[in-house]
Amino acid sequence: MSRPQEFDTTEALHHAMRAFWLKGYEATSLTDLLAATGLSKSSLYATFGGKRDLFLAAFDAYRQARARDAHRVLRQQPARRAIETFFHSLFADVNSDEPMLGCMSINQAVELAPHDPAVRQRVVEDLQQMELVLTQAIGRGQQDGSVASLRPARELARLLVLAFPGLQVMARAGYTRQQLDDAQQLLFTCLDG
Amino acid sequence: MSRPQEFDTTEALHHAMRAFWLKGYEATSLTDLLAATGLSKSSLYATFGGKRDLFLAAFDAYRQARARDAHRVLRQQPARRAIETFFHSLFADVNSDEPMLGCMSINQAVELAPHDPAVRQRVVEDLQQMELVLTQAIGRGQQDGSVASLRPARELARLLVLAFPGLQVMARAGYTRQQLDDAQQLLFTCLDG
DNA sequence: CTTGTATTGGACCGAACAGTCCTTAATTTT
DNA sequence: AAAATTAAGGACTGTTCGGTCCAATACAAG
Incomplete structure (x- = not known):
């Protein structure tokens, strides 16, 4: 019910991951993350929590993807x-x-x-x-x-x-x-x- | 002539170095550096220039010290x-x-x-x-x-x-x-x- | 079509950021 | 002792930080 999300959560997470991957944690500002994901501030906070939560989620997504790649290769x-x-x-x-x-x-x-x-x-x-x-x-x-x-x-x-x-x-x-x-x-x- | 410096420049540089060494560049704030060196803001800026200049000076001091150690050992x-x-x-x-x-x-x-x-x-x-x-x-x-x-x-x-x-x-x-x-x-x- | 719920954009917040500047204080030279 | 010079302290700047909040909006269920 109610209004559906306009963005793809996993896709947004992927974009955030790239931002953190590229510049690290401290040097990646919320502004960077908003630009990278295309989300609005409230959407980002509602979906992922704060910057640190988003980072950990992005980091885990990265690790999982890499582990998959490693096994395949x-x-x-x-x-x-x-x-x-x-x-x-x-x-x-x-x-x-x-x-x-x-x-x-x-x-x-x-x-x-x-x-x-x-x-x-x-x-x-x-x-x-x-x-x-x-x-x-x-x-x-x-x-x-x-x-x-x-x-x-x-x-x-x-x-x-x-x-x-x-x-x-x-x-x-x-x-x-x-x-x-x-x-x-x-x-x-x-x-x- | 005129008023002499109250602090030892190389010693202050050493303290700044340790701060950068410990936490990296971004995560070390000017406040951290002031606390580590004991300098006032104006003294720090007058002596070393901005944060980045101080960092490069501290980094070079570190590198020099390490090179000396390496040769000795x-x-x-x-x-x-x-x-x-x-x-x-x-x-x-x-x-x-x-x-x-x-x-x-x-x-x-x-x-x-x-x-x-x-x-x-x-x-x-x-x-x-x-x-x-x-x-x-x-x-x-x-x-x-x-x-x-x-x-x-x-x-x-x-x-x-x-x-x-x-x-x-x-x-x-x-x-x-x-x-x-x-x-x-x-x-x-x-x-x- | 109304109602209810969830999403959205953006205004807003206090704190911390790097950096500037001016006044005050201290010390040497005259 | 006075003048000149420079250090030191700290108030102040505009900006950016991460984070909160609310009003407007859009959709689904009834």
Whole structure:
């Protein structure tokens, strides 16, 4: 009954997510969010609560989307190829016309996690999740022969997770796509020996 | 001639640095800076210019101090031990009573570098500098036998630089000192094989 | 067509923001 | 001691912040 919403809630959330993704939490003002979503102030507050609530919702939407992507990409064969694609796709937007995005979880590890337990917990979960899926992929790789290293899959996965924020930092610091690819190439040699 | 300054400029800069270091640029207000430095508004503006100028000055002071530390630590013998000490000292404050600090350059790579060329340039310089000093240290280590790996020192250095932001992220995400040490231990195995 | 309910736009709020400016105070030089 | 010079304190600015509130509106149910 009564008047229906004029906007698509999940679409609005997606737009808000991009805004936070691009500029972080503090630097994204409510004005930015209104412009990004196209909502009016009252609609935004009625639908999502305050800025912080909207952020957490957007962050969770981001995390869910990324987790889906990761599972899809890492299912490829052979596993080694899947892992490379996984990393490669995370920096798909580098040096495109689009602004730099990188991984929102890493950005938030730096910006909010130290001062905000709710964010911190999410970041920790994301890192652990990444370690888990990479461990599985590397394990598969060791079986199908695409990952030569005999070290425990978990250790190798931890190494990759450890290096991931480094790639993110390089991307944000303006390194070229070529340089990022080289760094990844170098990183993947750890899977060989 | 005339009235002398009541405060120590470099000391005030140091306090401002800690404030920016702890909370980042956006989240550190002028009020925070006044409280941290103990200056009055007019003194701060007369001495350092605006917030951004003060930030850049503080950032440069930080970078200089860190570069000095790095050189000092990495001069130790044997080189392998020096490298471990180097990484270890970067996270000395983790799990202490002090708040989390980590590396300011990495924090700024995430926060300001994408949108601020002056910051971006500094971050790139810092990463390159880190690669350079680590390359030299690893080279020494290969000569004195403390670094067993036969891979080019530069490649190994790049691997360490790549992993460094990962340690920073772990620290900011609240990982324990033990977990950080384990991650470093794992990382250093790359110098062995 | 009336009634009821939910959405909408925008006026409005106090607080905090970075930054300016002027008066007052302190110290050296003359 | 007086003059000159500069630091320090704090009042003040306009703007923007996140957030609230209300009146107008639009739709569905009866």
